[in-house]
Amino acid sequence: MAAAVCRSRVSQTGPVLGIVSRTCHTTTLKTRYDALVIGGGHNGLVAAAYLQKGGINTAVLERRHVLGGAAVSEEIIPGFHFSRASYLLSLLRPHIYRDLELKKHGLKVYMRDPHAFTPMLEEGVGGRPPRSLLLGSDLEKNMQEIGKFSEKDAKAFPAFLTHLEKLACAIHPLLDSPPVDIPGITQGPLRSRLAALKTLRPLVKSGLSLGKNIPDFYELITAPILKILNRWFESEPLRATLATDAVIGAMTSPSNPGSGYVLLHHIMGELEKEKGAWGYVEGGMGGVSKAIANSACASGAAIFTEKEVGQVLIGKDGRAEGVVLKDGTEVRSKIVLSNATAYTTFTKLAPESSLPPEFVKAVSQIDYTSPVTKINVAVDRLPNFLAAPNAPDGKPGPHHQCSIHLNCESVDVLEAAYREGKQGRPSSRPMLEMCIPSVLDPTLAPPGCHVVSIFTQFTPYWLEGGRAWAEEDRQNFANSAFHWIEQYAPGFKSSIVGKDILTPPDLERIFGLTGGNIFQGAMTLDQLYLARPLPSVSDYRSPIKGLYLCGSGCHPGGGVMGASGWNAALTALADIRRS
Template sequence: MCDISNLIYVCVSTCIMLIVVSVCVYSQAAYLQKGGLKTAVLERRHVLGGAAVSEEIIPGFHFSRCSYLLSLLRPHIFRDLELKKHGLKLYMRDPHAFTPMLEGGVGGLPPRSLLLGSDLAMNQREIGKFSETDAKAYPEFITHLDKLAVAIHPLLDSPPVDIAGLTGGALRRRIAALRSALPLVQCGLKLGKNIPDFYEIITAPIMKILNRWFESEPLKATLATDAVIGAMTSPNSPGSGYVLLHHVMGELEKEKGAWGYVEGGMGGVSKAIASSARSHGADIFTEQDVHQVLVGSDGSAKGVVLKDGTEIYSRVVLSNATPYVTFKTLTPQSALSPAFIKAVDQIDYTSPVTKINGTTLIISTLDPHKCIQVHIPHTHSLTHSHSSFSLPYRPMIEMTIPSVLDPTLAPPGSHVVLLFTQFTPYSLVGGRAWTDQDREAFADSVFSWIEQYAPGFKSSIVGKDILTPPDLERIFGLTGGNIFHGAMSLDQLYLARPLPSLSDYRSPIKGLYLCGSGSHPGGGVMGSPGWNAALAAMADLKRG
């Protein structure tokens, strides 16, 4: 037994791509340590970072094994924790999207492609190859989308409105609840006359919006990809517009909507934040598998017990695990009401994602600088029957080759290839579990599709790591393999994330908080769920 901290973070290694994992935890540890609280972080795996990790799965090759791009990390967290001082180095992704076509070009020319980057004039020239009308509309569309994305920034760095406080309780609580509505007011003021447009994009199918703006399929398919990333949905489904907005609301190096790569892989983010936390005195422990949250006779959290039986006492426990793992695995069921447990069971964790990490020799059939981010979407692949248990005939593929920019990832003459694919179910036809043969067959189909665009690609692969939804769950603690700790659907956002009773990060167990991507504002290497949970925990500790 030991009593080592005021506050414990439980990291069950959760999350991928555009999701905070232990990043939330390490940033909280730094903030709370700075605030005078002794903190300890308990990481289940041997490597820091949950799903924002770098791993040498194949000797000499370093993979961003799950999450692989950075953009959503909140600027104030980046600054406050002095991440560059603690070793974070970035490579900007520019151009940011290359969409090759299989169809023959005009007049016997080679197949066309669409290349998009930070140069607006270049983008218009590229789009003009398919539609001059779309080329003219594109700048206005980007400006419009940026206005909507920037307007919701006040909502990211604060908890949702305290509805219970506004509608009941003492006068003091009602006044505090009024303050909680301020970010919502700020959002509304920023939106102004764009409020109807904002309502539409968070509720409508993204194709309804894209069809109004554009006519060319290559452009619409490229843009629609970000509306289904990580979601078991199609661009024709209501709410897919918000998924797109979620993916464009970040910034990197003060460039709005920009994405980039971290030197050494995404583990560089986790290491930098952990270094910042340690510099303020936080303790971080790996290979410490938490078995259960300790709940006292008064119904409040008292610490945790590890799998080896060690009990660690603490005034507060913050769980970065998914809500399901937190309340169905780590919390004694006798401490929770049957109604609450039933509600937790209803949270949607459906995921379409399989991540394939590969090693390859130099690819000569494609310009490697265009391979920094390759989209191979198609109307069929984006609208695949996502309720099906069958594997997609033509998967949606987002391919990145970060070693083009970062030579630390692979030996000279070789590259790491990261393939983010959809739509793969958790269980196959008949509820059958994935086998190694299924994994190999799916990876082979993905490589075969890329081969059509880049002859020689398939034979260049010399090693691979295939992570299906069950693998993401088993290795990284992602319930259902969901990279966002729960679907980013309209019924699981803001006041309802992950449940209406949990939207303020506080659980039914006093002193136990949620701090992962299952909480508002959701998935992505963002830090906001952790920041907001830290504020809630500190406020409660001050009140006693």
């Protein structure tokens, strides 16, 4: 019956629809504001909210018909509402959550527990299902699960979590502040240099928090994560499951230096005061963006969709003084904040004549390599995993609410997938992170039906020989991903009623993510902190006075965190008050 309902819903509803967040973006666009924000992604909205709260009359100009950037909800298959790009919440900074009163403005989160499920591809023993690894907040249950593969690892796991938590907590002061002001400390009159020393406080605070763990922290952020995991654990399913967080969204492997930092970045969040927790946003990730937009609007900000910026206007004095839209409309302002990538901002929006050639060259060399293809799928029934068969009553099991890690039985499988991607071939056995948010959030799909998010790696931007993706390539890769899911959950392919395939070029075209990189720039050691996105613009200020960067291409980086927008807004406010 559910299958019939789902399929009839798809066939009757007609064309693909988009969900537009109904906020104050319907107000009339004026010709002048104090501040303009290019792009209605979550960081741009956070920046607008704080600027407006600071007394700066602010407008947000979003290119698409829907707010949120990559943190967006769309009804891409009639009757099914998807977090089309970003799909989980954890990293949003707690002070932003509180300051902007996001719960009051409509944000509702479904906590996941357990949170990770890794089924095995193996023959069951004695008629039992294949083994699986299920991890959540219950430490005793985690140890029992790990003990199925290694008693030694089960005993080591609590100490490993404590160790990681110490390192993750120490980084928090760095997230909520701009990087150290090196030019301010080393140049200019003594008085201003002494004043700039205060930018060292977050770094000192982090160092004091780490204490004797500084060497461990240094090793984790610079080492291959496999080196760390091999020291702690011996069982392949546990190492591979943990290693996925060290490579997700990054064109890297567990054996590459720097993959340890990617792991740290993904575990340093909290949700509902629970450290390291991840959850689903009601209505999809656009619910986060909508709540931030509602908060900004409540303070008086104006937010507009379908207003594509063509160029930043530069005055005779070399300062940014507004923008011109693609339709020719000019909107003036005292400052402009760009939520776009550094590449888009400085090679497409800023006039070439306004920037030094050496700076433009440096911008062109920023690494935007992406390994990600996101596949959104509508299904008419729950996947039925061999390792955890569905209940007779059809109700979801605990594992259905998790991040389901497929093709993650061993690190060797991840390494092989990475090597294929680096050679320009979509991985023939891709790493798959599968989520079914409709298990907890009934607003996303018709009764009995579900939305499935499949985050896949490794797929290159350009295929072998420098060839662009064709529709046949996209369908072939999706079918390959579905084939592998079928191995773990027979019947999955026949449950599909619609799909949306987003390769790296698609992520770039639709969401403005240069190279398809979900972090607005690779989270490699040469593109973090003082060097994000470049050393000369790590303080959110651009070479053009009055033009700021506020997207996740800035420090502290990617994820639905809001810290880049917060730091950029405070930097701009400080400059305005000094002028």
